Amino acid sequence: MNLNKVFILGNLTRDPELRQTPSGAAVCSFGVATNRRYTDKQGQKQEQVEFHSIVAWGRQAEIITQYLHKGSSILVEGRLQTRSWQDPQGAKHYKTEVIADQIQLGPKSQSRGDGSASSGGSASRQQTGNGGWDDSGARAPQPQSAPVGSDASNAMPIIELPEEGEEIDIKDIPF
Secondary structure (H helix, E strand, C coil), X not given: CCCCCEEEEEEECCCCEEEECCCCCEEEEEEEEEEEEEECCCCXXXXXXXXXXXXXXXXXXXXXXXXXXXXXXXXXXXXXXXXXEECCCCCEEEEEEXXXXXXXXXXXXXXXXXXXXXXXXXXXXXXXXXXXXXXXXXXCCCECCXXXXXXXXXXXXXXXXXCCCXXXXXXXXXX
């Protein structure tokens, strides 16, 4: 059995860059920094920073570009992918990136001064083809439509979550 799954929780190191492929697909690349805190052999607290290259596709790429900027918090769920290319001098280069399958935007931050602000929310690149159920057997979140009177293109995607305290009937469990 093999598994290629990555979870990264950190802050953007630069503003996301949105591009279009020749076929018109949106692709966004950005960096995320994560911190590891530990105590060394001498009992001193240490901090190690790692930098990760992230790539997102489609509507998810557009959401990231619209709502996030350098310093924004993000949770990325995805997979590792290494690509290679040859430069004009003939040297071969390799780059390992996280291909984002799902993202969770961090908490709201202060306005950037250009009228945009970061906001909490989530987006998924994958669509469930199982009648609204995800692979774990849980009900997949369904996005709600934008409130009346708001600009739908600027509306933050909203995921409907079950009410706290909602009773679960054992007969509703599909297994």
